[in-house]
Amino acid sequence: MLTIGQLASYAGVTVRTVRHYHAKGLLPEPERDHSGYRRYGAAAVVELVRIRTLADAGVPLSRVRELLAADDEEFVAAVDDIDRRLRAEIRERQSHRERIAKLAAGDSLALPPEVVAYVDRMRELGFRERLVEIERDSWILIAAQMPEQVGPWMAMKRAQLEDESLRRLYLDVGELSDCGPEDPRLPVLADRVAAFIQAAADGAEGVEDEHPVSEDLVALLDAAFVESFPGAVRMLELLEERGWTGWTNIRRKTVAPVPCEAEL
Amino acid sequence: MLTIGQLASYAGVTVRTVRHYHAKGLLPEPERDHSGYRRYGAAAVVELVRIRTLADAGVPLSRVRELLAADDEEFVAAVDDIDRRLRAEIRERQSHRERIAKLAAGDSLALPPEVVAYVDRMRELGFRERLVEIERDSWILIAAQMPEQVGPWMAMKRAQLEDESLRRLYLDVGELSDCGPEDPRLPVLADRVAAFIQAAADGAEGVEDEHPVSEDLVALLDAAFVESFPGAVRMLELLEERGWTGWTNIRRKTVAPVPCEAEL
DNA sequence: GCTTGACCTTGACGCTGGGTCAGGGTTGCA
DNA sequence: TGCAACCCTGACCCAGCGTCAAGGTCAAGC
Incomplete structure (x- = not known):
């Protein structure tokens, strides 16, 4: 049986992250031992790694549960949606870069x-x-x-x-x-x-x-x-x-x- | 004399935003009239527009004050820094896009x-x-x-x-x-x-x-x-x-x- | 048996940039 | 006189945790 710290280190995350996922309902709360410590099995490590795989690919935590349970079709649709969001965010930063570069190039602030x-x-x-x-x-x-x-x-x-x-x-x-x-x-x-x-x-x-x-x-x-x-x-x-x-x-x-x- | 709503609409922001900038110390609190309403002069509109110009270029509010007061050299240095951050964020989203595309392409979750x-x-x-x-x-x-x-x-x-x-x-x-x-x-x-x-x-x-x-x-x-x-x-x-x-x-x-x- | 350090627990506040109530006072127009 | 449209403060909300506080537990060494 694993403690929360061991679970976290197997998955390469912090203890705080694991607790956060419990609080969000992404990872089920495990049994407690006699002193109230959480005790995890190997399956929890697998679940946590799957969650991190999605999170590391830019999936917002609020959608992770949905994606873990999705069939292929739903998965592709959801991924499409997330990719759209990512592209929009990239475009936003790019336009920010252009604007800030113009400001640095000598435009006085807010002046054409x-x-x-x-x-x-x-x-x-x-x-x-x-x-x-x-x-x-x-x-x-x-x-x-x-x-x-x-x-x-x-x-x-x-x-x-x-x-x-x-x-x-x-x-x-x-x-x-x-x-x-x-x-x-x-x-x-x-x-x-x-x-x-x-x-x-x-x-x-x-x-x-x-x-x-x-x-x-x-x-x-x-x-x-x-x-x-x-x-x-x-x-x-x-x-x-x-x-x-x-x-x-x-x-x-x-x-x-x-x-x-x-x-x- | 302008009310907060008029100030906000001149600058194209919400009233909440103006109050937020007051709370952050970006925009000085103006005089109040007899009933406690904030009353602004034209100079406040100018200040607010300058703040928004920076914010709209991706400058975090925490650095706006610094940039408004910066001379050319400091300004360029700060802009460099902000641009670095923007590029890093763009790279991050791009790698997210790649990873999520791979997931959608059929990789089972977390499996090579x-x-x-x-x-x-x-x-x-x-x-x-x-x-x-x-x-x-x-x-x-x-x-x-x-x-x-x-x-x-x-x-x-x-x-x-x-x-x-x-x-x-x-x-x-x-x-x-x-x-x-x-x-x-x-x-x-x-x-x-x-x-x-x-x-x-x-x-x-x-x-x-x-x-x-x-x-x-x-x-x-x-x-x-x-x-x-x-x-x-x-x-x-x-x-x-x-x-x-x-x-x-x-x-x-x-x-x-x-x-x-x-x-x- | 006692101490020490590394863990564990819950609870709470912090960050960004505001949105959105709630609950109340003010103003201006018909 | 009433009503809509403002204004006020205070407070909670979003994401994804980091970080502290204050305390309980465990294993090891003396």
Whole structure:
């Protein structure tokens, strides 16, 4: 008669494993001797080896019992199923390998390469670091929501960067990073932004947005802007005074009807 | 300000996942509002997307924090490490696929093909099913302990099967499957076995065992024999009377010196 | 007879990455 | 005012054991 340790060593597994198989009902609990020790016969070794043969071939323990009792046809069907699972797991790891290799190859985290090029160009052109960061983070958010739009949109942005006057305006927006809410540069900047938007709007009257972005995303990007710049809230107020609302997607303010006292 | 559900949906994960990341310290716990709800800013979405980017590339959560904070060099080293793990996992599944395919191709469980051929031949020759089974189980045990020995040894056993007189003896051993301990066929069979072993021993005087088997394994195989046949114990006794001990590996009995009364 | 070390016993927690209740409070809209 | 849709914490669940804790048992050596 064998003790659990002997059984385990014959089958090349640990004692814990044997007990685990008992608990799972894979291997029947044997008789106990007078002191409560489990005592096994040779047949238990055979059973255990058969279980390990399946387990070592990637069969989940939950299916081992079924396979041990299966006839040929059931066995082949079950094996088919398990093989499918194995292939799926392999494909998964392979796609993981590809993704992680791309990350290591220099993609900044969560950023498509076009965006990396864009923020690099911003740095070259001397944009304030804070502005570059908010831009990068914004694109992380955009890429997460609508990855297919990033490519064409990015091309447009890059072109804007190379436009002298626009770039100068945008460079100055970077000064927001050290403007408090009362900074005298804010109204000046708001004027320039409003003028630019007005010109753009005039030039594109009736033209739909090229890059339709959900309200939610716009709100999120505006929030990111506000979180990043201390002067951002004041800037939004100044733009409202000038008839514009929002930042990410600046629009003409629709004048909300002020309720008359009579209506209250 | 975002609720946890909004944050989760921006990042394409479940609420449970966000809370899990809080618990693991991957994502900092945000402020709570007056009713205890978590309130997130846009920066949290960015962080969460970055975490998911790594997780989706197969980075274990336990290493995500490290990678988010890593410089380029550390990042590449960590990625190398993770890629190694992924490759190892892929190799593992591939070997699982091969093994399970072999099992489905007809290998009886845990049996090398030579052994399958051997037990099939036993059935063809009309051996008792019980004997075939104990033979098969014995080979499962042997293959588990010393797989490399199975091939050559099996060749020898197959040759023995084709030896007329030996086969007849072995066929009759199969009758043990319905012999009680007092069956009159037992002494006759024991005589025949003893005679055969004697002859074999005479022919191989001084020759070492071709197939050295550990004492433990021999004991295990003997135990399997005893478990399978009700008459096995009696058979062993009869062989002892004839000067032999054991079954799997029958040897001349070394006569233990009987203690004289004077010595007690 | 006593000690020591190697076994054995049950019970419980740990790992991964969340899923899925349970039992309760909050918010927002009709 | 009610209802659906959120939110909260706490807890158990999956696989396949590893590992510790706290205690009982066995064989051997002194």
